[in-house]
Amino acid sequence: xxxxxxxxxxxxxxxxxxxxxxxxxxxxxxxxxxxxxxxxxxxxxxxxxxxxxxxxxxxxxxxxxxxxxxxxxxxxxxxxxxxxxxxxxxxxxxxxxxxxxxxxxxxxxxxxxxxxxxxxxxxxxxxxxxxxxxxxxxxxxxxxxxxxxxxxxxxxxxxxxxxxxxxxxxxxxxxxxxxxxxxxxxxxxxxxxxxxxxxxxxxxxxxxxxxxxxxxxxxxxxxxxxxxxxxxxxxxxxxxxxxxxxxxxxxxxxxxxxxxxxxxxxxxxxxxxxxxxxxxxxxxxxxxxxxxxxxxxxxxxxxxxxxxxxxxxxxxxxxxxxxxxxxxxxxxxxxxxxxxxxxxxxxxxxxxxxxxxxxxxxxxxxxxxxxxxxxxxxxxxxxxxxxxxxxxxxxxxxxxxxxxxxxxxxxxxxxxxxxxxxxxxxxxxxxxxxxxxxxxxxxxxxxxxxxxxxx
Numbered sequence: 002x003x004x005x006x007x008x009x010x011x012x013x014x015x016x017x018x019x020x021x022x023x024x025x026x027x028x029x030x031x032x033x034x035x036x037x038x039x040x041x042x043x044x045x046x047x048x049x050x051x052x053x054x055x056x057x058x059x060x061x062x063x064x065x066x067x068x069x070x071x072x073x074x075x076x077x078x079x080x081x082x083x084x085x086x087x088x089x090x091x092x093x094x095x096x097x098x099x100x101x102x103x104x105x106x107x108x109x110x111x112x113x114x115x116x117x118x119x120x121x122x123x124x125x126x127x128x129x130x131x132x133x134x135x136x137x138x139x140x141x142x143x144x145x146x147x148x149x150x151x152x153x154x155x156x157x158x159x160x161x162x163x164x165x166x167x168x169x170x171x172x173x174x175x176x177x178x179x180x181x182x183x184x185x186x187x188x189x190x191x192x193x194x195x196x197x198x199x200x201x202x203x204x205x206x207x208x209x210x211x212x213x214x215x216x217x218x219x220x221x222x223x224x225x226x227x228x229x230x231x232x233x234x235x236x237x238x239x240x241x242x243x244x245x246x247x248x249x250x251x252x253x254x255x256x257x258x259x260x261x262x263x264x265x266x267x268x269x270x271x272x273x274x275x276x277x278x279x280x281x282x283x284x285x286x287x288x289x290x291x292x293x294x295x296x297x298x299x300x301x302x303x304x305x306x307x308x309x310x311x312x313x314x315x316x317x318x319x320x321x322x323x324x325x326x327x328x329x330x331x332x333x334x335x336x337x338x339x340x341x342x343x344x345x346x347x348x349x350x351x352x353x354x355x356x357x358x359x360x361x362x363x364x365x366x367x368x369x370x371x372x373x374x375x376x377x378x379x380x381x382x383x384x385x386x387x388x389x390x391x392x393x394x395x396x397x398x399x400x401x402x403x404x405x406x407x408x409x410x411x412x413x414x415x416x417x418x419x420x421x422x423x424x425x426x427x428x429x430x431x432x433x434x435x436x437x438x439x440x441x442x443x444x445x446x447x448x449x450x451x452x453x454x455x456x
Contacts (some may be wrong), residue, residue, distance in 0.1 A: 026112075029127055031110065032126040033110035033120065039094035062076045080352065087184070088180045089152050090154070090159035090184075091154065091185060092155050094157055095120045118413075122435040130352040135444050190416040191411050201411025202376055204412075209401070214327075216235045216236055233320075235353075248348055251281070256301040263390055306345060308329075327359070337390065338358040374451065415443040
C-alpha cells in the first residue's frame, strides 16, 4: 500500500494533470527521491508517480503485481500495425548504500557541477526517465507509430526479478504477444579509447549458472591430526584453483562482433592486438599484457566462476565431514549447465567434489541483430564521432527473462559521457551520478528510434 506521505509526494510531484510535464532530468530527480533499495524494494510510491505522470497526459495504464507493495506498470500506445509492437522497459529498484560514504545525499536527486547525484542515477532510474520521457513525447506529439509501443516499468530487477519481469513473463505473457524487439539496459553509453568514441549496445548477456559444490571428508576430534580425507584441505585446493586458473577462451559471436567492430576503427597495431583476443592461446597472453585494461574483455571471452558462499563446520573442536560452497557461474550464451560442470571438472575442480546446478537462467544462443542498424544510425547522427559496436554483457538484466518470450533486448540507454568519467566504476558505488546533458541526449536518441521504427 502507498502510505499517506507517499500520496502527498505524488500530488506535489505530478500536479493536477494540466500542468506542463517535467523534463527528463526533473523526472530523474523525482525518481531518485523515492528510496527503492532492494531489499525490501517498496517500489509502489515510485511506480505510482510514473503512473500519474502517464495518466495525467491522458495515457491509460494498468498495474500488475505479485505483491501490492511491489507493482509493475504497463502502458501501450497504439500503432498502425505495419510493424510488430516495440517494448520499452526498465526497473526502479536500486541497490543499497549501507557502509558507503557519499559526498551528497544518495536519495536527494541534487544537481551539482552539471551532474544529477543519487542512487540509481545510472542503474537505472536515469534510463527509466529517458524511456518514460520518450514515451510521453510520442503520445503528446501524436507520433505516427508503425507498431504498438509498450512501456513496462518493473520492480525487483536487482534481486532476480521474481516480483517484476519474471512475474510478468509468467503470468501476463499475452500482453507482450508479437513483440520481437525491446529497448532496455545496459548499453549505449560512450567510452573513449585511443582517440575513438565507442558506443557499445548490448545485444546478448552471459547466462547465470549458480552451482553448489559439496566436499566430503572424514570427521573427527579437532585435537587429532588429519591423515585421511580432509574437507578443509580439499576446500583450500579448490579455492586456490578457482583463484589461479582460468577457463578456456571460447569467443561467442556477440563478443567477436564487439571486438571486430572496435578493431575496425583502430590503428593497425591495437587492431591486431584486439583481434588476437579471439585466438585462445594468444588471447591469454594479450590479456596479461593489457593488465587492468584487459579486465574489460576477459569475462566476455570465457565462462567464469567465483566462490561466494562457504558453509561447513559446526564446532571449533570437530573436523567437518561436509563443506558446501556456492559458486556464482556466468556462462556464455548457449552453454548448458552440464557442459559448464564438465569444463569445471576438467580445468579447475577435482572430480571427487560433487557439483550441482541450483539455478540456471538461459539466454538465446545467438542474438537477433535486426534492429542494430537503426540504433547505430541514430547514435552516429547524435554524435558524429560515435562508433557503435555490439556488446556481450558479462552480467545479467531482465533481458534474460523477456527472452523467454522470444524478445530480443537491446541495451540502449544512450549517454554521451565525459572522457574522464569512469562510468562503470560508479554503478552500485558511492557518489553515483550522471551528467544532466546525458539524460537529454539519451531521451532524444530513443525518441528518434521511435520515429523510425518499422520503416
